[in-house]
Amino acid sequence: MSPFADSYLTKLAERAIDQLGLGKGGGTDFLAVSYSSPDHVGHAFGPRSWEIQDILVRLDKDLAELFEHLDLKVGRGNYLVALSADHGVVPVPEDMQKTGSDAGRRRHRHRARRTTRRQRWGPRRHG
Numbered sequence: 001m002s003p004f005a006d007s008y009l010t011k012l013a014e015r016a017i018d019q020l021g022l023g024k025g026g027g028t029d030f031l032a033v034s035y036s037s038p039d040h041v042g043h044a045f046g047p048r049s050w051e052i053q054d055i056l057v058r059l060d061k062d063l064a065e066l067f068e069h070l071d072l073k074v075g076r077g078n079y080l081v082a083l084s085a086d087h088g089v090v091p092v093p094e095d096m097q098k099t100g101s102d103a104g105r106r107r108h109r110h111r112a113r114r115t116t117r118r119q120r121w122g123p124r125r126h127g
């Protein structure tokens with residue numbers, strides 16, 4: 001896990017805009033960029049950590065850089081940005097314990113064996 005992963009991804013997105021000529025043709029171009037560092041850091045350190053604050057400050061800077069690049073190469077007002085997230089994040093158990101919550105981690109000895117389709121439904125019948 002590197003605090004620079006999102007910055008490298010921003011550079012890659014900018015390179016894709018330039019090399020593919022996005023926004024230069026007659027049709028609509030689509031570029032999807034998934035910044036995953038906040039997810040990894042959020043799971044590992046929690047939403048109240050210095051680590052997530054650091055990642056979010058860096059992501060804010062990276063997004064500003066990407067938008068400036070789009071302004072320069074595609075033109076302000078000529079592109080649309082939609083931001084989304086896959087989920088939020090809850091405090092990690094260790095952080096919850098500090099605030100008095102009855103929280104902890106469970107260790108799984110082994111995973112329950114998954115039932116195969118054939119075990120559950122029997123052999124395939126054709127026709």
Ligand SMILES: [Zn+2]
Binds near residue numbers: 040
């Ligand atoms: Zn996640």
